[in-house]
Amino acid sequence: MNGAAASRALAGRDSWLGQRCPTVLLALLVLVSAVSVLILDIRTLGILYGALVVGVLATARIGVRRLLLAQIPFAGFGLGVVMVNALSRPGTELWPHLPVRVSAEGIAIGIALALRTLVIGVGAVAFTHVTEPKRLMMSLIRHAHVSPCYAYALLAGHRLLDTLPAQWRTLAQARLIRRANAPRGKQGRRLTLREHASCAFALLVGAIRSSERIAFTLESRGLAQGPRTMWKPVTCTWRDGAMAVAVLGAMAAVVVLGRG
């Protein structure tokens, strides 16, 4: 993680939302996502999305620009969903003079599905922005009774992930240097499909070996099923309860408002 990314992460974790119990946050994220899946009304989903954006901006110290940038993948996916539905779903044809058929029903459902994607997306972005992985796992062990073996293995895997980009770069260089033609310029350094596959295989071999060694390290630290203590337990406070009530209340209000 570079300096700018680290400072952004710290800002999120020090925010009001970042101080909340990660288990409660995760449960609310799942609940909001589940409810949004049941809704196909554009207005309701639009209000829900707007409320979530306002809530995240107010509590997560993320900034408008970063929140927008983080939603680009979700927006791109949403756009694809709109197009697929508009072009493939039967219904009232909007523009008969076009060479392709675009249905009004398809656009409506497509927009609803896209908004659903954005609702889930903004929640996921906020959650990853404010949640520190170790704190999440400690919280899940304590409040959701997740096995410490799984939780610590996930944390170790998260640390392993950090090393993969540098390994990929080295693997790519090793393939370029053995080409018959010198890899001149950025174009010349693009990997072929076969080279990509070779890199991926070598990366996989390395990752498996590393994970075996890390698994041994974890176990040699005494990680196993059984009674254990927790140095820095993550507690749930009345603020977490208040947040849950507020979110659930707001969601109910939005649903009612959307129908009205």
Next chain:
Amino acid sequence: MQGAELRARELEIVLPGGDGVGPWSGTIEPGEAVLIIAPSGAGKSTLLRALAGAIPQHVRAHVTGSLEIFTAGGRIDPVAGGVAATAGAVGFVGQDPAAGVAMRIVADEIALPLESRGVAPALIGQAITLALGAVGAAHLQDRDAAALSGGELQRVALAAALVAEPGVLLLDEPTAMLDGEGIAAVREALRVVPADVTTILVEHRLDEWTAGEGVEGLPSRTIALDRSGRVRADGPTDLVLREHGRALLEEGCWVPAQTELALLPELARRLEEGTAALDPAASRDSAPLHGPVGAGRVAAASEAGEVPRTQGAPAAEVMLQARAVTAGWGETPVLQGVDLELRAGEITAVIGRNGAGKSTLLTLLAGLLDPWEGEVSGERTGLAFQNPEHQFLMPTVIEEIALGDPAGAGEALERLGLADLAGRSPFSLSGGQKRRLSLAAMLAHGRRVLLADEPTFGLDRASTHEVLAMLREAADGGAAVLMTCHDLRTIAQCADRALLLENGRLHALPRGGTPEALTADPSIPARAGMSVPPLLTRILGAGLPLRETLFALASPGVAPEIPGPVSSRDGAAELPVAKGRREGAAR
């Protein structure tokens, strides 16, 4: 916890490929410190992993005989119980610093064994501070493990092992992947291990480990294994090294310099005489010699007068040139104003601290990174990466060579001694074989400039010398070779000159940067985080040529010139030598 006792009865571990270790019967008493010395592939790490409970739980193997650990809390069977059974009694520090620390934040790593043992949360914070402080790593408590050096990671791993108060501490080449400063950091950290903890150490580079203390700086007891994993000897360290030093050397083990010298009494005598009259100023003027010689020939050559060392003399053809190059990654400059010429027939070593930019320099010279300013021109280069596995592209050993030289692959494998392994996967080779294959595969492309990133890192003595011989052969064949290296002995044995990379700038060194110059002025290698091995100082002080003397010490091929076996001291006990043969993969 008090020290634990280890007992083995006819313990034999056979890996699926047929390699293995044992049979071993013996007892290690509580508080005893034991060194295990053996060539690569003899099963040292396998034995330690078995003691830690990882075999057969984590590493598939066939185990016969018995292995027991006796602690104050009772008896542990590591083979049956696995790592979970030994975790409370056994601490383990392995070779790979990155794999030895599993948590992102250092304090969390130290807290993990305490939490697992049910220590009250209120006591854990203080215990973390004490454990890290004891190994000189208190300042790392809140640091991200991804930002730590190898030496720092190993200190954290040691603190995590010791905080659980183990009865047995297993150290599996903890300095194998570290530079000089990292080795010193781990060595200092280990001074805090309580005397009643039973310690078993596997280590290659014994001189670096003891920092010049010689045999006295090693654990008092040594178990020596032969290449097949059988126990060659088990006894007091000085006695084992004296009685079996020659055999260990010939099998490719690193042994302390004083053991090496004991096998070359003529050389030792000359060093003794020379050291008595050591005059660094005079030694700086001593001329290096050329060509491989044995112990006797070293002396004769030294007396013969000056012979130019560097084949790549200034008149040699310039194969690669960098002019005023500035380069970096992203927006971060790593190299600034780099000027460099690589000449045919010359081996150049680049030294520098971790993070100085050595790998970036190689990447730049290899044409894999564009300079921001300046120019790199010349022949196309080959680049051998630090981790050989990163550059294996083909499914078999022979195809790996054939990629660069389809016609000569078979012959190349014959010369490498890998012909029997032609159909094997490159990933299945031993560490030394992988390194030789990666170099040979790169050389097979016929490039006239070879770049090698730490080509001897973590290798045993035999593999080190084989790799150095390959580099020398390439240079003698007209290639320009540039290697990065953290070991002055390796540089002295192989390189013609050294350059210092410091804060992104490449510096020429006084007196052409010859190994003699680096040895005579320890302040130069110190700028690269390196120390001068006492052996080199002694050789130079005696007026002997560094490279040829080291060659004489290094090559098992000079054995015929060395006087007969060293006899035991009066009254020295005959060492037990294990009998029995492994039946191989069939078991």
